[in-house]
Amino acid sequence: MASKLRQLQSKACQASQFVTKHGNTYYKQLLEQNKQYIQEPPTVEKCNELSKQLFHTQLASIPGRSESFWKELDYVKQLWKNRHEMKVEDAGIAALFGLECFAWFCAGEIVGRGFTFTGYYP
Known part of the structure; x- marks a missing residue:
């Protein structure tokens, strides 16, 4: 049981190191691929407007x-x-x-x- 725990800890450590090493690159790549969905400027007012648009769009789809x-x-x-x-x-x-x-x-x-x-x- 202790050996399995050590294996699990080792794998968790490797995964953590991988995320630390490649996470930032993946994050930037993901943002670059989806930049058409990002609203500028990222303000509270813009978020509220998008929330209202989503709500009313869903309401319009009911019929x-x-x-x-x-x-x-x-x-x-x-x-x-x-x-x-x-x-x-x-x-x-x-x-x-x-x-x-x-x-x-x-x-x-x-x-x-x-x-x-x-x-x-x-």
Whole structure:
């Protein structure tokens, strides 16, 4: 166990040295590649303006999202009406999707409780 701890410390030290050596270069390169997204001057007022633009842009996208939702719902209704014609593959995909949603729900519940498992354990 102690040898694994030393290996981990050694790797962490190597990673730290690598970041120290190459981090500044990577940072400058990243800023250079994305300079079209940087707002000048970087003031609080500019940040507030961008925040408001993002908020209102998201608000403006609601009708399009709503329309897409209703189209998807109509598609599901049509599938349900014609369920006797549904293939086994389609039913399997739907079942896997439902199972995935349930698993994400369970994972979210566990995370929401602070990664604790509750319940009856004999």
